Amino acid sequence: MSIVEAFINGLMVGGLYGLFGLGLALAFGIMRVVNIAHGEFIVLAAYLGVSLLTLTPLPLPIVVVCVAAAAFALGWVLQAAILNRVVGPNPVPGMVITMGLSIVLRNALVKIYGSNIRSIDVGALQDWGIRILGVSIGVLPLLIFFAAIMLFVATNFLLTRTTVGRAFRAAADDFEILETLGYDRRTVYSAAMGLAVTLSALAGLLLAMRSSFSPFSGAERLLIAFEVVIIGGLGSLRGCFLGGLFLGVVQVVGLRLNPNSGPLFGHLAFFVVLLAKQMNFSIRPAWRRA
């Protein structure tokens, strides 16, 4: 039975992995910015949540809102002050700058919080569980999974049904046409980066409720996000979500089989998918492939 439990657990972590990938994919799809500091943003949000919860009497929902607002502001400022200067066809300057930023953030976190492992305490909710058909499922992971789905649905709504979302997609497709329509490309980019960082911050908070983190967790989270994007394909919300589920399942089942393996099974699955994609393997008949 434990494999089934691991599978379900993997699905639930996978929803969060999908969110990690979504933040990265938005920034890459719209601005062509590869945010190497993505993982550090995720960890930063978790630390911010811990600090607010321990230092102030605010309840958890308000803390989540505060962290989301702070993340949006951070993303906006980052894009407006720094990354808008290097947008363009060449992704290298953006990557190097965010790489530098990730080093700064990681070591600043070590300086402030020390390098100990932490987690967000959600009280008694941690231990609640329900049993369905002999499989026990934690209530907390289930709630977190639904939160992830809600965030996906909300993002989908934003991108397809609102003016801002349409501007984002237009900026991804052709920013010159967007500018002729009276939009400021830089503002659109700043807002998009704000949204991307907010999504990853929320994912970071949610993950911190169910597993521990340290200032050095960022790189692992970044690699997960990137694997999700490549597995799911860029520019598709559904792809991101399914990629996240796939990676989550592989990783949790892999950890059940070999508890010391860390993210190794996720990496291996990523390479299998990469190879399969390169071989142009497809279940669709050749004449119907695009």
Add this chain to the structure above:
Amino acid sequence: MRLFRKGVHVDVKAILPMIVIAAGLTAGALLLPVDRQLVMEMLLVFAMAQGWNLLCGYTGLLSFGHHAFVGLGAYALFLTVNVLGASPYLSLGVSAVVCALAALVMALLLHRLRDAYFSIGIWVLADSLRLVFGQWEWAGSSRGVVLNASAIDPARFANNVFWLALALALTTQIGIFTLLRSRIGIALMAIRDNEHGAASVGIAVSRNRLAAFVISAVICGVAGGLYYLSVLYVEPSGGFDIDWQIKILFIVIVGGAGTLEGPVLGTLVYFGLRELFRDAGDLYLIFQGATAMIVMLLAPSGIWGSIQSRTRWRLFPIRWAAELASPAE
């Protein structure tokens, strides 16, 4: 693959500044009263950076996973010495071969990936290697490997390693300089500047790019092998530490990617800052990250790139400058 064509002759005037600088730095390294271990580390990290620069600055492939080769080179050396009882110095050849083969295998996985996909793909590969070596019982798993002490002669060991590091750094610099002045170098720069254009005039894009990748992997592997040989111990989280990659990236970006002088300057800046702020701890790392950001924003071509564009100095000329080109050539 011919490195030299008949028509290319070595220009003494072009080589002279390089010889002077190499001699100056070598003399500085030998005569100044600084720690030998530090100088050796500088030489090795410089070699790695120059190898990485060949890939990043001359083919446009930004790798975030060259620490894979540092660790692989070290492990190849340690396991060869411990299992086969070979001489540690000759085992450096094994490091080179293993890294070349690993690079070829990696290229199979990565050859379609560009830009960020390549950067992170190779990072994931490096991280996988770290995890595999952390699990691999025969290779010491997470405890790492200690070099068999009977394989070395303690009296001469430190000196030998130092001279090898110096030889590696000089070979790398002169070798890449020669390579870039050859047909391959011109092909690489053409690919970096316009891939489709290069392909349309008959340059074998993927073969040249693969060559640069393998060469940079071998340099990093041998340098990694030498570094860990000097400390006699390697473990997965040290050998495959992303810190190696960060050092390399900092040196090349701050010095100036795509120039041969840049990594020299970058190495001096990096280690200079590190020694100055030796006591600052984490603050120094924060400062280092911030420096990389600021340089990229203010001088995207690095310190040497800025100097070069103002003064037109070229210590390692790999291109004909417009005013020097004569019709007779």
